C-alpha cells in the first residue's frame with residue numbers, strides 16, 4: 001500500500017518523518033502571530049493515526065508536560081501510523097493562564113465551531129479540520145479546575161467496545177463511563193468516527209508528578225496496543241481498572257473552615273465522615289459525610305467553604321471498593337516519584 005503525505009496546516013509530512021509545525025490561528029490585537037504548536041511523528045508503515053491534545057482548557061498544565069516528555073522520550077519510535085501531539089490547543093488560554101478563550105468562551109463547549117464563528121468556534125473548527133479529521137483515535141488530556149484535584153482517571157463512552165478496550169489499556173485505576181457534553185471535543189470527535197479517551201488528573205496551574213507519569217505511561221500503553229510502536233520486551237505489570245457508571249459531588253451544608261478527614265483515592269462507605277467544618281472560634285459546626293459507598297476521585301483543596309460548595313467528588317462502583325483502593329495503592333507505588341525498586 002502506497003502511503004501518502006499527511007497535510008497539516010499546509011505542511012506536508014512524509015511517511016517516516018518527524019517534525020514540529022506551527023498551525024496559524026487568529027493574531028493577537030498587538031499584531032502578534034499566534035500558532036498552535038503541533039509535533040508529528042510518522043511511522044514508515046501504514047497504521048492508525050492518533051492525536052494527543054492538551055490544554056483545551058488553557059490552565060490545565062499536566063497534559064502539556066505529558067506531551068513534552070513524550071517528545072523527549074528517546075525510546076519512543078513510531079513505526080506504523082502517525083502520532084500527532086498538540087500540547088496547547090487553547091494557546092490563548094495558556095498565554096493568559098486561563099481555562100477560557102479571550103472571548104470568555106470555553107473551547108470545550110465550542111465544538112464543532114465554524115471558520116466564520118466566534119474566536120473559540122474558529123479554533124475548535126481549525127483543530128477538528130487540521131488534526132482530528134486525520135485521526136482514528138484521540139486522547140484529550142485534562143486536569144481538575146483551579147483548586148480542585150482529580151485522581152488519575154479515564155472518562156470515555158464505554159458503550160463502544162473498542163473505546164472501552166482502549167480505556168482499559170491506558171491502565172489507570174478508575175474509568176468513568178461518562179455522558180457526552182454538548183460542544184465538547186469528545187462529542188465532535190465521535191461525530192467524525194474518531195474514538196476518544198479523556199484523561200483527567202491533577203489540578204489546574206500545577207504539575208502533579210504522579211498524574212504526569214501515569215499519563216505518559218497511559219499514552220505509551222495505547223500506542224503499543226494499536227501497534228504503532230515496537231512491542232516492549234517482557235511483560236509489564238498492569239492493573240485492572242474499575243469502572244464507575246455514576247459519580248456525584250458531596251456539598252458543604254454549612255460555611256466555615258475545612259479540616260479534611262479523607263483524601264483523593266480513599267475508599268468511603270455510606271456515612272463515612274469526609275471533613276469537618278469549623279467556625280473561626282474553633283467549634284466543629286458540621287461533619288460532611290458520604291451518601292453512598294465509593295472512591296474519592298476529585299476534591300476541592302481550599303480549606304474554606306461556603307454552604308453549597310462542592311467538596312468531594314465520589315465515583316460509585318459495583319465491584320468491591322476495597323479492591324479499588326488496593327488498585328490505587330498499586331498505582332501510587334509503581335509511579336511514586338521517590339519510588340526506588342527494592343528500597344524500603
Ligand SMILES: [Zn+2]
Nearest residue numbers: 057060142143
Ligand atoms: Zn479540562
